[in-house]
Amino acid sequence: MHENYDLELLMELVRQKKFRQLKEALGQMNEVDIAEFLDELDVEQEILVFRLLPKDLAAEVFTYLENTEDQEKLIGALSDKELREVLDELFLDDTVDIIEDMPANVVSRILRNTDTSTRSQINQLLNYPKDSAGSIMTTEFVYLHPDATVEQSFARIRRVGLDKETVYTCYVTQNRVLLGVVTVKTMLLSAYETRIGDIMETNVLSVTTHEDKEDVAQMFSKYGLTALPVVDGEDRLVGIITVDDAMDVIEEETTEDFEKMAAILPSDKPYLRTGVFETWKSRIPWLMLLMLSATFTGIIITSFESALNACVILTSFIPMLSGTGGNSGSQSSVAVIRALSLDEVEFSDVLAVLWKEIRVAVLCGVCLGGANFIKMMVVDRWLMHNPEVTPLVALVVCLTLMLTVVCAKIVGCTLPMAAEKVGIDPAVMAAPFITTIVDALSLLIYFAIATHVLGI
Known part of the structure; x- marks a missing residue:
């Protein structure tokens, strides 16, 4: 209030x-x-x-x-x-x-x-398609003729401007074709007898009716616009999009991305006004899919049951490895999804993104592995008097940790870009989905290293 x-x-x-x-x-x-x-x-x-x-x-x-x-x-x-x-x-x-x-x-x-x-x-x-520029535009705008004088144009604005969404930015058209744009400020600073065609800005940024509304909304932020003309295939002005409409689109798309990243089907209702049954329907499909896909981790653990029986202490470090891998992958995926939504990267940049994330992953992995080795030796072996935590066991855990972080960051940065390439919303490839994949990878790496180093 x-x-x-x-x-x-x-x-x-x-x-x-x-x-x-x-x-x-x-x-x-x-x-x-x-x-x-x-x-x-x-x-x-x-x-x-x-x-x-x-x-x-x-x-x-x-x-x-x-x-x-x-x-x-x-x-x-x-x-x-x-x-x-x-x-x-x-x-x-x-x-x-x-x-x-x-x-x-x-x-x-x-x-x-x-x-x-x-x-x-x-x-x-x-x-117009639901996600197009045409679906969010308004046809209530002021258009002027290039041969009209400033005085005549002001008279027209006074006559028709009351019912228009904006009068500050006026569009110059001839036979409905967009020729330029002129602001009220420019007109106020010009002599009354000046022709609009002489003071209009001809380098006009415009979009077509079928352009994606999310891309259009990003243009407002990129170019600092208050309004954007919408034209058809023959450059005829059919409407404008104002900054308040663009902000609505950005808010709607951001909410939708957050819901997808949390494995929830998007909803256009406020949280407290969404019924329990409706909320259940939006959450259960992804939870069901992720639960079934997570059974792969159970299959992997079962297949290495003999190794775990031979060295039971390995079991206690599985949650830490899976959690760290999931967190590492989520960091990369969120950063890449944001970069994709802001048009900072595209699929052609995949190698550059991959090279950057690998270097970051190596640095993170070495730091985490080193810190974990010290923790296992000092806390688990010395302070907690656990003889099963040998230097070789600590080496297995730390090597797994380092490789898991590298793999997780590779998966986290490439999956959203691949999704974008094939036309799937990159936000789908976020935390829950990537965590499930990384869990399986971390276990495979863990048992492969343990089998070779410990000979079990």
Whole structure:
């Protein structure tokens, strides 16, 4: 909540039905804070408070409601006139975002309460692929003619700018073809009689309607943009993407990557609003797959049962070797996945990445192996008086540790890059998946070294 407003005070105003005071308080609040306040109310209270809001503020608040179920209930409670007023105040891309998550009966009611032109634009935007630039763009932008003067252009901005998502950046078009871009600042600093074509910037960065929306969002960060034009195959301007839409995409993709890295199927609902059954469904497939794949480690241990019986002390170091290997692989995979998402590396850099990770792995492995050898000799053998921890056993464990770290980092850096190459999300190749592979590798290395060094 905004620091000037107390949630409990607002709730008390609702309970006491002091709607005049509540309306005054809401009118001075930020729309994001109001949406958070509405989320705390039950459905009847939420609808009642929503009706107190001026129509322009109500539209803004509506887009910030986190739960689509709340939006759906509000739409159901509003009269056609009230719904039409809210929709008239919404930007087109926000309307499309709402429609995408709504059931068919609600969608038909929304479309029924929009004018023919808006309905046509909504249908056009809904036809773009879900992950494309076209799906997140808005068609509400200011375009100017290259032959118009600054004075004429300002008149046009005053006439049409009220309903546009941004007026600071204006696009110069002729026959709908994008020619350049001009900012209001440039126009303010130019004489009224100056032609727009003489002051526009012709080196315009643009994207096509079918470009991946995650790549588009990264461009905002890379080039410091506030808006980005979207063109079709013939360079005709069809829409723009604004920085707030790009931030939504980045947040959505980051959340999705974290869920995949934790072996959870992605969900677009907030954590506390996701049901237990739905959460179970998102987690159990990966857990089942990882559990079954982890049985390979059991098969490996069983196949070397005679070696373990001959030197029982080896068993106690298996968790440490597996854990260290998994951690090493996870470090590399997370670093590479982040680099891939930021376009810092691509598959052609695989050898450079591999060479770097191998050198890092050798340094880490030597340090860990050396520290572990000292620990085994001082703590396990001397302080804990365990005669089974001989220098040869310590050598086996430490050599395994070093080789495991190297293998883990190789697996951790190459699997995400290979996944990217074949079209799989690199985030899938993160901690749980890599840990399972490294567990099996560490055991194979462990028993191979133990068999040769200890002769068991």
